[in-house]
Amino acid sequence: MIPQEIAKTIIDPKAYADGKRVDDAFSYLRKEMPFAQAQPEGFDPFWVVTKHADILEVERQNDLFHNGDRATTLTPIDVDKKVRELMGGSPHLVRSLVQMDNPDHFNYRRLTQSWFMPQNLRKLEARIREIARGFIDRMADMGGSCDFARDVSFLYPLHVIMEVLGVPESDEPRMLKLTQELFGSADPDLNRSGAEVKDADAALAQIGATVGEFIEYFNAMTEDRRANPRDDLASVIANGKIEDKPLGHLEAMSYYIIAATAGHDTTSNTTAGGLWALAENPAEFRKLKENPALIPSYLEESIRWVTPVKHFMRTATADAEVHGQRIAKGDWMMLSYPSGNRDEDVFADPFVFKADRSPNKHVAFGYGAHVCLGQHLGRMEMRILWEELLPRLQSVELAGQPKRMDANFVCGPKSVPISYRMN
Incomplete structure (x- = not known):
């Protein structure tokens, strides 16, 4: 059994905001207890999978290790109980690809898979480049300082996925706010209440209200796309069929929600964190520039x-x-991707940022059948942004202390203040 102090750390949203605390905890586990059980107060016991090879082993065996039988993210006992009461016994407030196992996972994934394959994404490249240039021009007009997270990296991938989905630009601020409320439910700067969440009722009420607002929005979009289909992802979801039947309401709403949240937030976090790393490592920036x-x-x-x-x-x-x-x-198991991506058996100097690291067999997108559907789009967006930004960015340094969000599921920087020179 994992020591209680370590168990508390690896579930603590503030430990992920701190960075070092959670890194130290997983380093200890990889060395001393690479596959062991944790039982922090208020949670059912769960195995913690910290090694890269073990994460791959679990991820490749989809019939043996299911996503949907229990909560797919770390959930306290009392919250799980309330979700099941609300959802007729299901542990899930939403039912997206993440919460599905086969055959549903295969069938629902196939519905949109072609949209996210490299050959289809090539058609979007010119438009994505145009969007990237617009944000870089805006950055150039900011007088040599900005909050790169808030001013660029949150907004650029958001704009791309909203165009793909078919959400009008005027609604993008609302989509960003709802995404941050959902993934940042433990963070007073981002959650719906603007305060620390103290109990299960308050946490669930906030997340439920956010999910409800998403559903209200996408219900209206579904009605519109059924009446007036377009060449966008929303029309695919609204008019899609699984085994000749329309998508269930919960499944359709969940499809929209995962596209409208994970479709930009993970890319935003990576872009902000990547620039933060360059601002802290001038030699790596010069290496990339040259x-x-x-x-x-x-x-x-x-x-x-x-x-x-x-x-x-x-x-x-x-x-x-x-x-x-x-x-x-x-038995319940936690796949720790940050731990797998710092595994000393796989990565030389795992706590050093190396722009030229090769090979780099990270597990950040998952592996196997549940590998991230949007990975090719995310890579394309980031590649295009850096192809356009790098020739113009002459120097960059931190202009204050960056901050990460308080979250133990999806999170990254929420503020990266920088000063820079551009041409």
């Missing part, structure tokens, strides 16, 4: 470095063995 061919490896290192999705949970469908440990049917 050799733009390193942009692809720099992006992969940014993804590894930030690892915006901190965990997913899996549930064993049968007795099994992982890392030499016997686990029982029904």
